[in-house]
Amino acid sequence: MIAAKPRNILLVCGILSGLFCLVAALGLASGAVPLGFGRLWEVLRGSSGSAVEEMIVLDLRLPRVLLAGVVGFGLGQCGVVFQTLLRNPLAEPFILGISSGSALGAIAAIVLGLQFPAAVSVCAFGGGLVTIALILGISQGRGSMNTTTLLLTGVVLNAFFYSIIMFFVSTSTEEKLHALLFWLYGDLGRSQYLHVAAVAPVVILGALFLYGYAKSLNLLAAGDEAAHHLGIEVEKTKIVLFVTLSLITGFVVSVSGVIGFVGLIVPHLVRMVLGSDHRVLLPAAGLFGACFLVAADTAARVVIAPTELPVGVITAFLGAPFFILVLNRKGSGWSPS
């Protein structure tokens, strides 16, 4: 536990930013062509004299590391807020089916050939928003969701969305097929600076916006009724937050596909060390999420190099056992619901 004071928050952010630089450097150095840190520094400064190495680091690895960072940041924060809003420690965009809802929106945009600007991202956002509306409808505005309802809702929505996705996959032409499959598992292998530029503003502005609600989230964690009496407009706050979350999730999914479990693992680890105050938790989960996904993506690139795994394989491989652990964990301090 750590007290939510500006100095402590800056300290935590500083440490985690340092960790991110370290992990990012590791990510830039690793791969089919490994580089030492010294060599990496020369490449980054443009004094390596090797066009090939510069191309590998600056055109292939750097956009990928940056995108992994942005996506991990967004997913980590979304996990924190979902868990508080739904009052359930297992809530997370992937488990709830929101990621696949976003993926379906994105796929529909591609298959239907929608041409308006940022069509894929906008449809992914729409897919996420519709999914959240479905989840809230199923939980019938009870304010809290018990674990069984939550998990079943997620399983059913995932199954439903995947059936539609598979329909699109089965009926699509050869050249579109690869673009579609990309959504089924999270993959950062096609990262470009363009993707980073598209999603980073949403994640950064989203983070600043969410931070404005940090104290409100602390109170919502004390229950809707208590929050109401302590001065929160509960319904309005929840709607604003859910829309923000679908926006972030939608944009993140539109550049990375469905990467599961980041929003589960990251908030829990951070909460264990730093406590539950959202003023610390939100920025810390974002930064640690960034570190986590960059590390996971680096692992995805090197475990069976030169072949690369989709990063979703790594996060699911770690995430599923972690999920069981949280599910069975007694005395985690979360009140049973």
Add this chain to the structure above:
Amino acid sequence: MEPVLRAEDLGVGYGEQDVLENISFQVYAGDFLSVIGPNGSGKTTLLRALSGAIRARTGNVMYKGIPVRDYSRKQLAKSMAFVAQEYAFTHPMTVKEVVLMGRYPHLSRLSFEGPHDLEVARQAMRFTDTEHLGDRRFQELSGGERQRVIIARALAQEPEIVLFDEPTAFLDIGHQVDFFDLIWDLNRNRGLTIVAVSHDINLAAQYSGRMLLMQKGRVYRLGTVSEVVTEDAMRAVYGKQVLLDLNPVTGSPRITLLGRNQGAESGAVVEHRVMPENT
């Protein structure tokens, strides 16, 4: 004198059903009003309507002359606190964190608790005897301790009026008395206006200034303790025979409920009764 809180022909309903009808009464600054009545008579609904947590279907709740629904939640929380029966925290939190939540209505969106806020919280904890619990986890406390922490949180709001919803429901009798001592102290020595829903008529009669007896969503009787706690009112509302006497120490009316086979129909009850004029 302008009442602090006023219900004007208040009606509340869920769906088709009317839960409250034609409720009118006033609460003045410094009052200690206990709301009593059988289960389902609408006590908690009334309290929630007073706090603006549920909308009136008819009539109005006026707080300081302004309809309670016209306040922003934050504005209202600066001077009105609400203490509920139960608290469902999802995250583990320390007692200090819980009490500091009471400062939320006084803080702007991005500001942190300053020395003044910490001092207010510390005083609230001192007053409720929870200062020593500051770093403990709220979830690890006993029922009585939690109750005091939640009252400390309410005090940290620096309220003028506090609404209590059956605050002693989960406390043993010793802690129930402690609780009433505490809010009596708040009322008497801090000038706090108190409206408390209570299921314990005797304790409520012992401590409160006025009482509101509810029956089936309406006010059955409103007045001083001895006007409300009478044999006929208790029998009419609870449908049970009661023995009424006076608490020998405080002089407040005291009731004993009598079962079907306990001589309620015989004259024995009347003979045992200690009438106010006999004491």
